Amino acid sequence: MPEGLRADCQNCFGLCCVALPFAASADFAITKDPGKPCPNLRQDYRCGIHSTLRQQGFPGCTVFDCFGAGQKVSQVTFEGNSWRGSPGTAKQMFQVFPVMRQLHELLWYLTEALTLPAASTLHERLRGVLEETEKLTYADAEVLIELDVPAHRQKVNALLLETSELVRGRGGKDRRGADLIGARLRNADLRAASLRGAYLIGADLRGADLRTADLIGADMRDADLSGADLTGSFFLTQAQLNAARGDRATKVPAALERPGHWEQAPAGKRRR
Structure with missing residues (x-):
């Protein structure tokens, strides 16, 4: 950028x-x-x-x-x-x-x-x-x-x-504006999903696959992204990442930085 x-x-x-x-x-x-x-x-x-x-x-x-x-x-x-x-x-x-x-x-x-x-x-x-x-x-x-x-x-x-x-493309889930507050989405397959404006406050997204997901405007406050894969996700901002939780196993887009306050879990280990 x-x-x-x-x-x-x-x-x-x-x-x-x-x-x-x-x-x-x-x-x-x-x-x-x-x-x-x-x-x-x-x-x-x-x-x-x-x-x-x-x-x-x-x-x-x-x-x-x-x-x-x-x-x-x-x-x-x-x-x-x-x-x-x-x-x-x-x-x-x-x-x-x-x-x-x-x-x-x-x-x-x-x-x-x-x-x-x-x-x-x-x-x-x-x-x-x-x-x-x-x-x-x-x-x-x-x-x-x-x-x-x-x-x-x-x-x-x-x-x-x-x-x-x-x-x-075709096949991704359409969850635009969805109320996913506190949702249990651990290890969920959200590849190519539209999460535009979705409410993901406090959602459990540990290990979720968010590759090529549209995250524009998604409210990710306190969402747990530990071990999640956001590689290739787009329209994601640094502010959204900063509002969420994650760890060293979380994969973030190259244009963004891993927030300093994220849990510093040992490499290769994830919370279960």
Whole structure:
């Protein structure tokens, strides 16, 4: 993936720690309103408890991914002018950030779609929509705030759905939007399955075969992926992996990283 689609906190003004709200829950130790800096945000825009977020009750922060939107808003849209240094821009900046984040997420999916040989017949159309989306990310703040994001997402999603059908082929299970919360799917054959938007919260996916499965938008919070094979699964993001549990036996796509908090089980051994 292009570096521009990966978060670069060194060049961001801590926007995810200010612009977005969160509520006291299993994911966050406190409640914070949108536009209000998190009390853990330092003056240099770094997190004061970054290395101990999970231990201090902020696991939600560890699974968030802006797809590079933070640095784009900070350094491109607002040309390096921070919300602290230029308070007059703060409101606009905080409005633009969630819009940019959605556009960058779409760029992530479109970029990945262009790497899938099975979808080669769609590559020209995919490139066209990718260029259109990328152009939007360079628009002025006023344009971005007024952008009809749902309409653009719908346009992109239609093309991504076509991509999914070509990549998965015939025979894969269709579990789009399925309620699989806490489901017992240990060693399940989910090859080429469509799990778009499926609720896999707390699901037991130990040893499951998820090769070439479409995982776009699947809620994988606390899902157990120990020993699962996600080789070739697509439209999977780092945030989804970070929200799940796994071990050294879990096979992840090459473009993603094994989360540091995953259980470090001895190589070759899986929980039974």
